[in-house]
Amino acid sequence: MIKIIIAMTIVLSMDLLASKKLKQACDNEEMQSCIELGIVYYTGDRVKEDIKKSKRLFQKACQNRVARGCYYLGFVFLRGAQDIEQNKKKAILAFSKGCDIGSERSCEQYHKLEDKGY
Numbered sequence: 001m002i003k004i005i006i007a008m009t010i011v012l013s014m015d016l017l018a019s020k021k022l023k024q025a026c027d028n029e030e031m032q033s034c035i036e037l038g039i040v041y042y043t044g045d046r047v048k049e050d051i052k053k054s055k056r057l058f059q060k061a062c063q064n065r066v067a068r069g070c071y072y073l074g075f076v077f078l079r080g081a082q083d084i085e086q087n088k089k090k091a092i093l094a095f096s097k098g099c100d101i102g103s104e105r106s107c108e109q110y111h112k113l114e115d116k117g118y
Contacts, residue, residue, distance in 0.1 A: 019046050022036050035072065037057055058073035067101040074094035074109055077090040077091035089118065091118075
């Protein structure tokens with residue numbers, strides 16, 4: 001039993017360390033780290049789920065012209081969660097920007113929403 005507790009403590013410590021490293025890298029303007037940290041907050045993997053934080057991180061990446069950030073930002077608005085209202089207009093704008101930057105996945109989502117009249 002003690003071995004299980006020690007193993008779980010080690011795993012949790014490694015997860016927290018990984019999250020801290022992602023935050024430091026994001027603070028140093030490494031946009032891929034911002035996106036990864038946004039995914040961690042969105043899914044609640046290793047940290048408490050926080051959709052608002054994930055949205056801010058995806059916005060930061062999208063504003064820095066990282067298409068993947070725009071793609072995930074679009075989905076935050078498309079789905080809505082916690083205190084973030086579902087907003088298909090904002091979603092289509094994020095997908096559009098991601099598409100303009102060169103994300104095929106963003107283009108696909110943009111065209112799906114456009115076909116539905118948004």
